[in-house]
Amino acid sequence: MSPRLDGWIPARLQVEGEQPWVDWCHLGSQRFTDPFFDETLERRLRHPFPLLFRHRTLMQTLVERQTSHPGLPVRGLVFHMSRCGSTLLAQLLASLPRHIVLSEAAPVDTVLRIHSRLPWVDEARRIEWLRAVVAGLGQKRNPEEQAVFLKLDAWHVLELPLLERAFPGVPWLFSYRDPVEVMASHQKHRGAHMLPGVLEPARVGLGAEQLSELSLEEYGARVLARLCEAGLEGYRARKSPALLLNHRGLQDTAVSRLVELFGLEPNAAESELLAQAADRDAKNPVLQFEDDSKQKAEAVSEASRKLAEKWVRPVYEALEAERLRAEPQ
Template sequence: MSSFSSAYRALITSPDVLKTCQSFRGLPDLLCYLKDWFQVPSVSDQDLLGKLNLHNQQVLDVSHEQLRGYWLPCRYDSGQRRLHWCLPLGPATEPFQDETISRYRQQSLVNLVLQPKTSLDALLSAEPPSGSCLPCGFIFHLSRCGSTLLSGCAVQLDAVQILSESPLLTEVLLDVGLTPVQQQQLLRQLVDLQAAPFPGRPHLVIKWNAWDILRWDVIQKAFPRVPAVLLVRNPAEILAAHQKMAGRHMSGDPRMSTFDPVFAPIAGFLDFRMTVLHRLMSAMYEVLSNQNNQAQLVDYAQLNAGTIAQQLQRWVGPIEAPGLERIARRLQVNAKHPDQVFVPDVKQKQGAFADEQRALIDHRLMPVYESLHRIQSWFPTLN
């Protein structure tokens, strides 16, 4: 191994040195420090960046336990079976995890010049760490039905950290090259690695993507007995929201069809989206039908300060007055755009379709939507 490669490896696995690197506010100062570290004082900035980029593309031969707690796995490349890492800058506060990762990359000079990668196979062969971080609650949803609002309220509590639609977890579940047992193992390991940098926030809540409900068995076996909330909404309102901006599962993304045949596009976007939504609601019905599942149904129409606080208390225990006040303030702003005031749009969404389309939506989707509410009343979730 070359001296530069050895120094690169030592740098990536040295928390104190990385902390020093994070302290520099200008790229020239950071590069000057790195030249001393690599003992190449006469090399140009461009050549140093080139050497670093070359090593960033290689698989780093270190154990994941050596990176745990200060590096954060941020992306999984299924084609090359590699994990990408970055240094976190505080816990997630953005509506979605990919926005948090973008903040880490944009606001840290170190993340611009150091982008280590490790092998997924090495993680699969590793023993899980002792004292792994475990989630206290799950949010499943049909999309556009208040999940981002609920997760945004959760992160208002000082002891809570949120993984909101983590791209890392999604790519593991979408990878058809992994067996269900491997997916279960990786979910446990990757959840732990993403939560470990924030020990001051011991309560971890995970908001899954809408389609992840189709892998309930894999998730449940990875994390048994984690209480979950299943968020639903009037189907016409959900479909109206996707007319304005379609989510990945409603857009006809060809890769999604390998995850589940329901995502294979069919003629007519409305028919396709109704088919997808019916499949997701049916999967929720199956989850609720099993009384052993720690799952509770909540409708978008029921979301308010009281019901949200009640749900969060189910996961983290009593909430003190300052936390309740922050939740109340969070309800006043747009869930996906916190810099904007929340404007109710239920009536607008209810009127988004022509009478014939609305009749078709109600005919195909309202029976299963109503059955979700009925089964919840038959099998109330244990507190």
């Protein structure tokens, strides 16, 4: 007999042998309002009940449950090159109580990359599992909730065509930033995808033998270039409404661009919530936003600057050209 899972979410996926298993966490009515999915999960696990009581099922249980519990509709996808304002976008969307915003949710990442561990998992199965995971996470647990938004990990832009097939017609955006500023941010605190071995070398256009030959800075620059190339390729081949969004001026334009792309139609109270969220630091909402572009440009090492210009600048300029062509003059 399957456990009763109302109020529970698929919090983690684990591969054991040849099968994926789902670890469930009781979330109750708690909303995903933290900058990242894992922060909400960690906060919930401080409470005794979800810490002590767990469910574990096969993935097939989650797939079958989707028939009776399809979850709220997915209304938007947020792709990005990393360190370019995507967390602000997620926080703006999450400021409206009618939205469930899944920001870099680990179960989504596991499904998107599971075929590297289970070679028998084909694209159709990944799409089936992805829809089931999002449906499980996107259950209506509060009366005002109406829609789900996915803010993906930076490397998920490499799976953009699959995500378009999984959620056909759903609008998406790709957020990017001056590459020197992005390299400066990773110089201070390097993201996981900027470390060799986290992503399969072929996924970022490298051979395995090249990893030992590249400095951390060059590897990172080439990863960022590949992510931007994937965003550009996806935009040019788009099958859904899509938007390219530059970090420059994002604080002033983000609300209007999200409203337009995703058809948010906020009322007066919701407009105020959006304005308040836009004024806060996205990753530390107790602080007010401060533009750090100048500091980043000044702090970057000369090696990182040169590599950003060599590898990332050309595709950044191509993204800018596409964005400017699409925007009304």
